[in-house]
Amino acid sequence: MKKISNVFNVIKEKLFVKKDRVHSEKYYRTIDFLNKYSLLFHAIAAMAIVFIVEVISRRNFISACKFVDTHTLAFMYNSFIVFVSFALVYLFRRRAFARVVITGFWTILGIINGCVLSNRVTPFGYTDLKCIPELLAMNNTSYFTAEQATIVVIGLGSFLLFLIALFIKGPKYNGKIRYAGVSVAFLALLFVAIPVTTNVAQSTNVVASYYSNIAQGYNDYGFVYSFSSTVVDRGMQKPADYTQQAVDDVEEKVNSSKQQTTVDGKTGPNIICVLLESFCDPDEINFLNVNEDPIPTFHYLEQNYSSGYLTVPVVGAGTANTEFEVLTGMSMQYFGTGEYPYKTILKQTDCESIASDLSKIGYATHVVHNNGGNFYSRTNAFSQMGFDTFTSKELMNITEYTPNGSWPTDDILVSEAMKTFDATPDQSDFTYIITVGTHGDYPTDPVIENPTYTVSGVEDEGQANAWTYYVNQLNEADRFIKELTDELSKRDEDTIVVMFGDHLPTMGLQDSDMKSGDIYKTKYITWNNMGLPKEDADLYAYQLLANTTNTVGIHEGTVMNYHQTQMNTADQTAYQDGLDLLQYDILYGQRYCYNGTDPYPASDLVMGIDKVSITNVADSSMGDKVYIYGHNFTNWSKVYVNDEKISTTYLSSGMLAIDKADVSDGDVITVCQVGSSDTIFRKSENEYTYVDPAVEHDSSETENPLEAQ
Numbered sequence: 063m064k065k066i067s068n069v070f071n072v073i074k075e076k077l078f079v080k081k082d083r084v085h086s087e088k089y090y091r092t093i094d095f096l097n098k099y100s101l102l103f104h105a106i107a108a109m110a111i112v113f114i115v116e117v118i119s120r121r122n123f124i125s126a127c128k129f130v131d132t133h134t135l136a137f138m139y140n141s142f143i144v145f146v147s148f149a150l151v152y153l154f155r156r157r158a159f160a161r162v163v164i165t166g167f168w169t170i171l172g173i174i175n176g177c178v179l180s181n182r183v184t185p186f187g188y189t190d191l192k193c194i195p196e197l198l199a200m201n202n203t204s205y206f207t208a209e210q211a212t213i214v215v216i217g218l219g220s221f222l223l224f225l226i227a228l229f230i231k232g233p234k235y236n237g238k239i240r241y242a243g244v245s246v247a248f249l250a251l252l253f254v255a256i257p258v259t260t261n262v263a264q265s266t267n268v269v270a271s272y273y274s275n276i277a278q279g280y281n282d283y284g285f286v287y288s289f290s291s292t293v294v295d296r297g298m299q300k301p302a303d304y305t306q307q308a309v310d311d312v313e314e315k316v317n318s319s320k321q322q323t324t325v326d327g328k329t330g331p332n333i334i335c336v337l338l339e340s341f342c343d344p345d346e347i348n349f350l351n352v353n354e355d356p357i358p359t360f361h362y363l364e365q366n367y368s369s370g371y372l373t374v375p376v377v378g379a380g381t382a383n384t385e386f387e388v389l390t391g392m393s394m395q396y397f398g399t400g401e402y403p404y405k406t407i408l409k410q411t412d413c414e415s416i417a418s419d420l421s422k423i424g425y426a427t428h429v430v431h432n433n434g435g436n437f438y439s440r441t442n443a444f445s446q447m448g449f450d451t452f453t454s455k456e457l458m459n460i461t462e463y464t465p466n467g468s469w470p471t472d473d474i475l476v477s478e479a480m481k482t483f484d485a486t487p488d489q490s491d492f493t494y495i496i497t498v499g500t501h502g503d504y505p506t507d508p509v510i511e512n513p514t515y516t517v518s519g520v521e522d523e524g525q526a527n528a529w530t531y532y533v534n535q536l537n538e539a540d541r542f543i544k545e546l547t548d549e550l551s552k553r554d555e556d557t558i559v560v561m562f563g564d565h566l567p568t569m570g571l572q573d574s575d576m577k578s579g580d581i582y583k584t585k586y587i588t589w590n591n592m593g594l595p596k597e598d599a600d601l602y603a604y605q606l607l608a609n610t611t612n613t614v615g616i617h618e619g620t621v622m623n624y625h626q627t628q629m630n631t632a633d634q635t636a637y638q639d640g641l642d643l644l645q646y647d648i649l650y651g652q653r654y655c656y657n658g659t660d661p662y663p664a665s666d667l668v669m670g671i672d673k674v675s676i677t678n679v680a681d682s683s684m685g686d687k688v689y690i691y692g693h694n695f696t697n698w699s700k701v702y703v704n705d706e707k708i709s710t711t712y713l714s715s716g717m718l719a720i721d722k723a724d725v726s727d728g729d730v731i732t733v734c735q736v737g738s739s740d741t742i743f744r745k746s747e748n749e750y751t752y753v754d755p756a757v758e759h760d761s762s763e764t765e766n767p768l769e770a771q
Contacts, residue, residue, distance in 0.1 A: 100157075108144035111165055112137060112286055115172030119179065119285045133282060135268040140284040142259060144168055146251045152244040155234045162228060166221060168286065175285055184379045185280040187292035187400025271295075273399055277377060292400035297407060298646050299396075301639070309647050309654040312624070312640045319627045324615035327424015330490040331556035331592060331614050332483065335416075335607065336546070337385060337496045341563035343585055344533055346577045351518045356537040359544040363561075363587040368613070371578055371600040372586045378568040381496075382438040385564065387603040389415045389447060389494070391621035392645040393638075404443040407649050411446070414648060416607045417492060418448030418662040419619030426450055426486035428671075430478045431496035432458060432470040435669065436738045445667040449494075451485075453478050456698035456735045456743050457670030459715045464499055464535065465509050472499040472542040476549055481671040483553070497542065500535045502568040504528035525569075532567055547589050558594070560610045562586035562603070604641075605629050620644060620655050669743035674699070674733055679750050681722065688725055690718040690733060692746065700736045703729045703752075707740065727754035 116126040116137075130137045147168075151160040175186040264271045269287055273279030280288040301308075325331070343360065344352050355361065363369070374384045375394040382404045383394050390413060397403065407413075417427040428451045435441045435454030444452050455470060458478060462471040475495050482493045506524030508531075515533045520526040543561065550557050563584030571581050586606060594613055601609055608625035617623055621644055628637045647655050672694040680689050690701055693716060701710045701720050711719040718733065725731065733746040753759065 100151075104145055104148040104151075105141070107161070107165070108141040108148060109137075111144050111168050112140045112284065115168055115175075115285050118169070118172040118176045119185070119280070121176055121180070129281075129284065133284070135263070136283045136287070139259065139263050139268060140286040143256065143286050143290060146248075146256060149244070149248045149251055153239065153241065153248075155236075155239065156229060156232055157235050158232045159225065159229050162225065166225075171289060172285060175280075175289070184276060184376060185285070185288070187276075187289065188296070189292065189400050189402045189405055272395065276400060279399070288399065292398065295398035296401055297398060298642075298650055300650070301642050301646055303639075304643060304646060304651060306652070306654040309643055309651075312643055313655055315640070316623050316627050320623045321617045321626075323423060323617050325423070325490075327420075327426075327490050328488070330423070330425065330616065331558050331590075332490055333420070333425075333492045333610065333614070334479065334546075334550070334557065334559040335388065335492070335494045335610075336543075336559065336561040337381070337388070337494075338500070338539055338543075338561055338563050339381065339497045340500045340502060340565060340567040341536070341539060341584065342566050344536065346585070347571070348575055348577060349519045350529060352533050353516045353518075354514075356515045356533045357540040359540045359547075360587060363543070363547075363589055364585070366596065367588045367590065368594070368597045368599070369585065369587045370598045371583045372562050372606060373580070373583055373600075373602045374563075374565055375582070375603065376565045377571075377581050378502075378565060381564045382440075382443075384603050385496070386443075388562070388606050389417070390645075391416070391604050391608055391619070391625055392649075393602070393604050393641055396642050396645060402438070403649075404438050404440065408443045408446045409439065411649060412448070412660065412662060412664040413446050414620055414662040415447035415449075416611070416619070416622065417444075417450075417494075418665075419622055420492045420611075420616070421448055421450070421665075422618060423616070424489060426482070426489040426491050428482040428491065428493045429453065429496070430475055430482065430493060431455070431498075432460060432472065432474055432478075433496070433498050434738055435743055436741055441667065441669070441737070441741070441743070446664045448662055448665045449667060450665060451482065451668045451671060453482070453670050454737065454743070456696065456737050457672065459694075459696050464538075465531070466503075466505050468503070469498040469501050472497045472539060473545065475542065476545050478671075479546065480549060483555070485671045495546075497539065499542070500532065500539050500567070504531050504567065504569070510534055528569065532569070550589075551591060556590075556592050558588065558590040558592065558610065558614055560586060560588045560606065562606060620648065670735065674735060674744055674746045676731070676733060676746050676748055676750050679731060679752055681755060682719075686722050687719050688722050688752070689713075690720070690731065690750075691716060692718075692733060695733065696735065698735055698737065699733050702732045702734055705730075705732075707734075707736070725752050727752065727757045 113126060113130065116129050117123050120126055120129070144164075147164050148161065150164065151157045154160045171186070178184075178186040178190070260269075263269045269283040270279060273288075276288075344350055344356065375387060376383050380402075382402055386392065386403050387394055392403075394401070394403075403413075421427055427449045429440075429444050429449055430453045431440070432455050435452060435456055441452060441454070458470075458474055460470045460474060462473070463469065464471060475497060479493050479495055483491050506527050508527050510531060513530050513534050515530070515537060517526060517529045517533060520529050547559065550559065563586075566576075566581055566584065573579055573581055575581075576583070586601070588610070592614075597613070599609065605625050608622040608629070611618070611622060612626045617626060621641075624640065624644055628640060631637055644655060647653060652658060653660070674692065674694045676690060676692040678691040680691070681687070682689060695712065695715050695718055697712050699710065699712060699718055700707050701718055702708070703720075703725050708720055708724040713719055729752045730749050731752055732749040734742045735744040737743050
């Protein structure tokens, strides 16, 4: 202990005891030289930081060199942004410390981007920060290994210790700091110089203001500029011609050619929309060969029912943005770089969607998804879109997971979808199903013993294992498609199903790898039992449901009607401009298209179809546990005692267990379905007052000791 104390005292003396240190004359001359020419050194440092960040982001030194060579002006503009950030150091005496903090800030962002790109195609943007709490709350995922987490913790801890030491022991500027002048100069650089140079750079095509391909945009224009764009360029810009008259003109054009809806919520067909996570037809990949067809059902439907290519706004990740386009009919191209409307505008405003449109004519509307209800803020988003119910994994009795243990299997979605129809026997239904079984990450080590489907054409063994895993999961998705359509065939109800891939898998695919020549193209297929003719068409994701409803005589909704009447017009520029006007008006403007009213308010979203109930509560035979009996419990059922959550063990769909020590005589017991961040999605229909059998009660009190309230 004495030796440890001596070591601690030495460290304390070295770091925290101030001494009058005398440096050599050369040291002071060097400091003076660095201060005198600090702007020059900041410029050099800024270029070095940008280059290092590009190396880290691209995970390739040669690629970073090519970026500097082929996009030299973009590289210089990125460096200018970092250079401006260095102006902050003149507000501090510990300038060396401030420079290291700024350098660390940009470098850490680059490291994060490199890590993100190792797991998906879409680079790191500001809105990703809003998804971190939900991502960390997800169980059974393999986004981060224990080794990676350890490296991150050690790295950040070491950097923090270095900063502490530098703050204490580093040099201090002893000259006069002109706070007012420096502040004015910095603000001028930030709010005048950067906007002016940005406009010049964008107008001369040095950088772009809109990325049709965000991954390519980051690659061409650099991480620093691109990430900064996701911070400042959010939401939608007001169209230059946005006026009430302009919106009225668009509405008049639609009204002059729109058709009347011929069905209602009793006579209309059930409509099912299925998002097939990361689904890609292996036949579309030029280099990939599979020993036999893993998706025969998909191909059968493609050949016999309406189908085509679907242009989606994301690659490798960003499911919520394809989903947003499909459900609302709105285009992501008018939003800022890296935007997720679910995490931004839909947090504060309602939004017309296919659900609210169909609700107007009497449809019941549902969502079924075997992942967390809070991920991508879906619970909030689906309420803002007007859905009636949302069955997330917390409301499902999930027992089976994919071979890598990351995601629930999709077969459970069939029975859950059937529940939505059965719950509203007197209404037509719109049910939106979101699968997860083909979600990445795809393991580079073999995890499926004797796989049915094997691949060739991939030289790297790890990638071959990943592709083998993926095509076998595609077969599971195909089985889900068959089971779903088989079940629907048994029901005596007119039904149309549309299924689509939300984006290509995270496999590093490029345009040249695809038969379509475009990594932003997936496929959609349909099925129906109504004898509808096969009418193939290549569509954008935001046109998909307008096209589907058009085929069954439904012509409802501001945006959906717009697509139905304008998507095939000769003037596609006018078509896109009109869409820009409408979605700005609905989300950010005065809602002229609604005459300033709010005809599509958020719904009181109900989580799940099945009611959760308690039938009995009893002590275990050993007396150390209390069992709660009931109906429709899941792994996410939690017992609450007097409205306080306590540790709960899930035993079956009809039985939960808690420790006897957590409940006392007279306590009120409820069961809640709980999501991430302790969000209560649904409470049991009844509650129980616990009666401890060890406590004496009057006979009148013990006739029904566990009577439901």
